[in-house]
Amino acid sequence: xxxxxxxxxxQIIVGMFGLLGTSAAIATDYDQLTNLFEDFxxxxxxxxxxxxxxYSNSAVADKLQGLGEYKExxxxxENSSWPVWQKVDYHLVRAEMNAMEFQHRIQRPWSRDPGFYxxxxxxxxxxxxxxxxxxxxxxxxxxxxxxxxxxxxxxRSSPKLTLxxxxxxxxxxxxxxxxxxxxxxxxxxxxxxxxxxxxxxLEEDQGxxxxxxxxxxxxxxxxxxxxxxxxxxxxxxxxxxxxNKDEMAPYAGLGKKNYDWWMHNVQLSPWGxxxxxRIIQSEYNRIITFLKLEEHxxxxxxxxxxxxxxxxxxxxxxxxxxxxxxxxxxxxxxxxDDWVNPEDYYAYDHGSASDELDDSLSxxxxxxxxxxxxxxxxxxxxxxxxxxxxxxxxxxQRQAVLxxxxxxxxxxxxxxxxxxxxxxxxxxxxxxxxAGVLDERPQRGRIMEYLMNASHMSLAxxxxxxxxxxxxxxxxxxxxxxxxxxxxxxxxxxxVWFEMQxxxxxxxxxxxxxxxxKAYFMKLFREAAQEADxxxxxxxxxxxxxxxxxxxxxxxxxEMTGNSDDVTLVTEEL
Numbered sequence: 001x002x003x004x005x006x007x008x009x010x011q012i013i014v015g016m017f018g019l020l021g022t023s024a025a026i027a028t029d030y031d032q033l034t035n036l037f038e039d040f041x042x043x044x045x046x047x048x049x050x051x052x053x054x055y056s057n058s059a060v061a062d063k064l065q066g067l068g069e070y071k072e073x074x075x076x077x078e079n080s081s082w083p084v085w086q087k088v089d090y091h092l093v094r095a096e097m098n099a100m101e102f103q104h105r106i107q108r109p110w111s112r113d114p115g116f117y118x119x120x121x122x123x124x125x126x127x128x129x130x131x132x133x134x135x136x137x138x139x140x141x142x143x144x145x146x147x148x149x150x151x152x153x154x155x156r157s158s159p160k161l162t163l164x165x166x167x168x169x170x171x172x173x174x175x176x177x178x179x180x181x182x183x184x185x186x187x188x189x190x191x192x193x194x195x196x197x198x199x200x201x202l203e204e205d206q207g208x209x210x211x212x213x214x215x216x217x218x219x220x221x222x223x224x225x226x227x228x229x230x231x232x233x234x235x236x237x238x239x240x241x242x243x244n245k246d247e248m249a250p251y252a253g254l255g256k257k258n259y260d261w262w263m264h265n266v267q268l269s270p271w272g273x274x275x276x277x278r279i280i281q282s283e284y285n286r287i288i289t290f291l292k293l294e295e296h297x298x299x300x301x302x303x304x305x306x307x308x309x310x311x312x313x314x315x316x317x318x319x320x321x322x323x324x325x326x327x328x329x330x331x332x333x334x335x336x337d338d339w340v341n342p343e344d345y346y347a348y349d350h351g352s353a354s355d356e357l358d359d360s361l362s363x364x365x366x367x368x369x370x371x372x373x374x375x376x377x378x379x380x381x382x383x384x385x386x387x388x389x390x391x392x393x394x395x396x397q398r399q400a401v402l403x404x405x406x407x408x409x410x411x412x413x414x415x416x417x418x419x420x421x422x423x424x425x426x427x428x429x430x431x432x433x434x435a436g437v438l439d440e441r442p443q444r445g446r447i448m449e450y451l452m453n454a455s456h457m458s459l460a461x462x463x464x465x466x467x468x469x470x471x472x473x474x475x476x477x478x479x480x481x482x483x484x485x486x487x488x489x490x491x492x493x494x495x496v497w498f499e500m501q502x503x504x505x506x507x508x509x510x511x512x513x514x515x516x517x518k519a520y521f522m523k524l525f526r527e528a529a530q531e532a533d534x535x536x537x538x539x540x541x542x543x544x545x546x547x548x549x550x551x552x553x554x555x556x557x558x559e560m561t562g563n564s565d566d567v568t569l570v571t572e573e574l
Contacts, residue, residue, distance in 0.1 A: 026076055026077070026078045027076060027077045027078065028077070028078045028079075028081065030082060030086045030089075032077060033074075033077055033079075033086075033089060033090055033093060033407070034089075034406050034407060036070070036073055036074060036077070036093070037093050037406075037407050037410075038406075039070075040070050040093070040096070040097065041410065043063075043066060043067075043070065044100060044413070046059070046063075046128075047059060048133075049182075050175060050178045051133075051171055051172075051174060051175030051178065052128070052133060052175040052176075052178060052179040052182070053128050053133060053179075054182075055110035055111075055116075055128070055182070055186055056182065056185070056186065057186075060104055060108075060110070063100075063104060064101070064104050064105070067097065067100055067101055067104070070097060071094075071097050071101075074090075074093060074094060074097065077090065084558060084559055084562065085404065085405070085559055087558075088548075088551065088555045088558060088559050089405055089407045089408065091268065091555060091567060091569075092407055092408070092551050092552070092555060093407060094569070095265065095266050095267075095268055095416065095552060096266075096412075096413065096414065096416065098265040098266050098569075099266045099413070099414035099415075099416055099507070100414065101574065102258075102261070102262055102265070102266060102414075102507060102574065103126070103414060103507065105574045106254065106258050106261075106507075106574055107126075107254075107507050108189065109125070109126045109127075109505070110128070110183075110186050110187075111186055111187060111188055111189045111190075112187075112189045112190060112191055112194060112249075112252070113125070113126075113190070113191070113194040113198070113252075113505060114183070114187055114190055114194055114195050114198035114237075114241050115127070115194055115195075115197045115198035115201055115501075115505060116128055116183075117179065117180065117183045117198075117237070118198055118201040118202055118205055119134055119137070119205050119208065120201055120204045120205050120208065121197065121198070121201035121501070121505075123498075123502075124197070124498055124501040124502040124505055124506075125501065125502065125504075125505025125506050126414075126505065126506075128179070133172060133175070134172060135168075135172075136165065136168040136169040136171070136172045137169070137172050137173070137208075137212070139165075140159060140169065140212060140215070141155065141208065141212075142154065142155045156215065157215070158215055158216070158217075158218040158219050159215065159216070159219065159220075160219050161219075161220060161223075166220065166223065169223055169226075170222075170223060170226055173209075173223065173226035173227055173229070173230050174226055176209075176229070176230035176233050176234070177229060177230070177232075177233040179233075180233045180234070180236070180237040183237060184237070184240060189249065190244075190248045190249070191248055191249040191250075191251065191252035192245050192246070192248040192249065192250060192252075192472075193251070193252040193466075193472055193473035193504060194248075194252050194504070194505070195241045195244075195245045195248055196245075196473055197473075197497075197501045197504075197505065198238075198241060199238060199241055199242060199245075200497065202234055202237065202238040202241075203238065205234045206231050206234040206235050206238065209227050209228070209230045209231035209234060210227075210228070210231045212224075212227040212230075213225075213227035213228045213231065250472060251466075251469040251472060252466070252473075252504055253466045253467040253468060253469040253504070254467045254507065254508070255467070255468070255469055256272075256273040256274075256467075256468050258574075259272065259273045259467050259468070259508060259509075260272035260273055261574060262507050262508040263276065263508060264568040264569065265568075265569055266414065266416060266507070266508065266552075267416065267419055267508060267513070267552050267553075268552040268553075268554045268555060268566075268567050268568055268569070269419065269516070269520070269552065269553065269554060269566070269568065270554070270566045270568050271516055273464070273467070273468065276464065276512055276516050277464050279515065279516055279519045280457070280460050280461060280464060280512060280515045280516070281461075283457065283515055283518075283519065284454075284457040284460075284461065284483075287450055287453045287454050287457055288454065288457075288485070290450055291447065291450035291451065291453075291454060291485065294444075294446045294447045294450055295447055298443050298444050298446075298447060301442075301443045301444055302444075303444065304379040304380060304442055304444045304445070304448070305379075306365075306378045306379060307365060307377075307378040307379075307381070308361050308362065308365045308366075308378075309357070309358070309359045309360060309361060309362050309365065310357040310358075310362050311357040311358055311359045312359065313365075313377075313378075313381070314346075314357055316381045317346060317349065317381055317385060318342075318346055320381050320382040320385055320386075321342035321343075321345060321346060321385065321389055322342055323382065323437070323440075323441075324342075324382060324385075324386050324389070324390060324432065324437060325340060325342050325390075327432070327435075327436075327437045328390070328432075331435060331436065332537075332538065332539045333431075333432065333435060333538055333539060333542060334538075334539055334542040334543055334546070335539060335543050340394065340397075342389065344393070344397075345385075345388070345389040345393050345394075348393070365378060371493055371494065371495035371496075372451075372455040372458070372484060372488050372489050372495060373452070373455065373495065375451075375488050376448045376451050376452050376455070376488075379444070379445075379448050380438075380441065380442070380444070380445035380448035380449070382437065382438065382441065382445065383429045383432075383433065383438075383445075383448060383449040383452050384429075384452055386428060386429060386432060386437075387425045387426065387428065387429050387452075388425075390425075390428060391424060391425025391426075391428045391429075392421070392425055395421070395424065395425070395546065395550075398546060399411075399549060399550060404547075404549075405549065408548075408549035408550070408551060409549070411550065412550050412551070414507065415506040415507055415508060415510070415513075416552065417550045417551075418506070418508075418510055418513040418514070418517065419513045419516060419517035419520065419552065419553050420517060420550050420551060420552065420553055420556070421517075421550055422510075422513060422514040422517055422518075423513070423514060423515075423516070423517015423518045423519075423520060423521050423553065424517070424518075424521055424545070424546075426453070426456060426514055426515075426517070426518045427517075427518040427521040427522065429449060429452060429453070430449065430453065433446060433449050435538075451485060451486070451488070454484060454485050455484060455488070455489070456511060456514055456515060457483065457515070458480045458481075458483050458484040458489055459480060459499050459500070459503065459511035459514075460509075460511040460512045460514060460515045461479065461483060462475075462476035462477075462479045462480050462500065462503065463476075463500075463503035463504075463509040463510065463511045463512045464509065464512050465479070466500075466503060466504050466509075467503075467504075467508075467509050467512075473500060473504065474491075476500055476503075476504075477491035477492070477496055477497070477500055478491050480496055480499075480500070481496070499511065517553060520553040520554075520557075521545075521553070524545070524553070524556070524557050524560070524561075525541065527557075527561065528541050528560065528561070529541075531561070544560055545560065548560065554566035554567045554568070555567060
């Protein structure tokens, strides 16, 4: 998409981006908001310097100046006569502009977080991996946003690239050494906890480039050499971090004041750090209490069998997926469209290889190798996979057909969607359990659901303390292990490292948003139920909630109830 500067309200605002330095006129057309948003999305992308995204001080300063002009243009759109859903979109755009400002003034990952320059750590926080920068490499690896694009055998083969593919791959690979040279200059505020994550992630990055070099040697030896040089650049950057980590800042959290600003101005939540912490502690008390009650209730029931093979896992997954979809349809929990097919998720999770699985023991299911989630799913797979399939995949599928608003259908950036996405998925687990989805399954399955919830708590509590700069990463991992029941968490297990990375590298945390998002869903549920009283219909409520899209919870509440008193926007400067 070519860069554009939109002229708002019949081309009156000639200087909307400061081009003329004059006062802007007022626009009232909703289309001008969508145009501004589309242009703003393109503006967010980093400019390229020598083939890689530029986050030098001058480049960042230019972005901040341009952002101010976009915010001024937004302020000059008059929305008082718009319907609520359009006003919601206006605040959604405003919140995203606030998020970008927060990233550039406070979070500053290019200056504070060495993991920003990792290719493989993107699921756990912001990275430099602009799609057009790493896309050729991801393609060779068989990765895409929709999931794997090739089998393991194909991924290990020697590819034959077209001339265009060769050019694109070379451009990406040749940019890597220069990117890490700039990274050393940019990282003037690096924190040691961020470096700990980066050291782990970059070891994986190096292995990826080495694998690429090996795969390209046969048909494209020149590209193989480029990949080897990229691997060397990653190695040298990693060694630089190892040598300098002890001199970096001891804490990496936002601090309570910045956490509050993020929650109020980006998540548009009425809850800052103190309120969020109280909610999380209260939910932790409730979950552990109910867990113990379920354990007592089922103290004479037989233990659940433990899945130990891929074949058992695949079979139990398929049964659980069909069961939960039938349950939601039959019990009228939410509208289940005719196109809903749990086999979509099954195929995504297992692929065609699932038919070739056998009953032999799998190393990944041995007790010493399993994460918290796996331990739960080995015993009762339904809650966790309901979270992933209904809570996420089906949610994304529904969003793909959302046509009400181009702004909402564009998806959220800057971790803005975490409260809605994860809050809904976690709330769904317990909602369905209380509605009876586990009633026909082994009795101890309810215990597993509370253990799943306890795992969220074991991650959310350290999340809050890290962002308050009360504990460091090592202490957070220890705390996670201490407060997870049954000893089902170990401070050095892979999942704990990844989830703590998600907590610390995302603005406003991650698992704290999981818990407060669930709390806000329950608040909205209660308000809707009280308002409708005996006329309350769960299916209608859930359908209305999901149809609002992936937006801050207070905006969903505004649209569903007409009440905007939770839509907070603080005007204090960062």
